[in-house]
Amino acid sequence: MLLLAIDTATPAVTAGVVELDTRSAPRLLAEQIVVDARAHGELLTPLISxxxxxxxxxxxxxxxxxxxxxxxxxTGLRVGMVTAAALGDALERPVYPVCSLDAVRAACGADPSAASEPEASPAGVSAPAGPLLVVSDARRRELYWARYDADGSRTHGPEVAAADVLAERLDELDVTAVAGPKAGDAAERLGLPVRAATGPTPIGLALAAAEAVAARRDPAPFVPLYLRRPDAVAPGAPKRVSPR
Structure with a gap:
């Protein structure tokens, strides 16, 4: 099966083509990743092409x-999801949602040989030896995070928290390393080694969805994981400017 993988949940704009075979690991055919937090809308469609x-x-x-x-x-997340939904509708193809942090974790355990070329390996790492914390930038000095067992199962999250608050929970979370696009910044504050500092990749997205796709299950509801209420609010009643 041929998969088109898309992610715009981080400053990176990600598009890739992955061949999924139930008898072997997913194989990366091509990927395009550009880091530009302000250009998801302009870049995604050209990168897919x-x-x-x-x-x-x-x-x-x-x-x-x-x-x-x-x-x-x-804003960035909506770009990828609307594009995927529109393509799925136009092509009459199923669209499978994947938690972007799950994709990062999945890529950490990927076999580098799953890529079409050695330098295209999704993370260039072997499976984590123990429980892993995956983080990405939530802005406002906060992190999106999730915790994964050694077998890759998500046990906590996704949630959003300040790094200091997350650091206070490390004894409870019992993780051995941190991964994700904010891993480098978070590692020092959390006192954890960095496992991989990459964001969601096409291989990671494909791996996270592989079981459902291969079984041709109906996709789960296509719902964004915002974790925060929007900053914009409906305007209140207009102020009276004339006497009653």
Whole structure:
């Protein structure tokens, strides 16, 4: 099966084409990742087209779409999800939602040989030796985070918290390392070694969705993981400017 993988839950704009075979590990055919927190809308569609060309395929060849649903900021996350939903509707293909932190964890355990070229390995790491904490930037000096057992099962989160608050829970969480696009910044404050400092990758997204896709299950509800209420609120009643 040919998967189109998309994620815009972090400052990175990610698109890739992955071949999924139930008899072997997913194989990365092409990926395009550009880090620009202000250009998700401008970059995503061209990156999808570029990845498909590099993989030698067209949109019509895609069997399913996998999309990261966060947690992430409102604007960037919506770009990826709306694009995935529109493509799925136009192509009549299923769209599988994946927690973006799950995709990071999945890539940490990926076999580098799953990539089409050695330098294209999704994370360049082996499976974590113990429980792992995955974090990404929630802005406002906070982190989106989730905790995973050694077998990759998510046991806590996703949640949002300040790094200092998260540090106070480390004894409870009992993790051995940190991963994710904010791993480098978080490692010093949390006192944990960095396992991988990458964001969601096409291979990670494909791995996180592989079981559901291979079984041709109906996709789960396509719902964004915002974790915060929006800053924008409905305006109140207008102020009276004339006497009653």
């Amino acid at each position: 570029s990845a498909l060309r590099a993989a030698g395929h067209r949109l019509a060849d895609v069997d399913a779409i996998v999309c990261g649903v966060g947690p992430g900021p409102f």
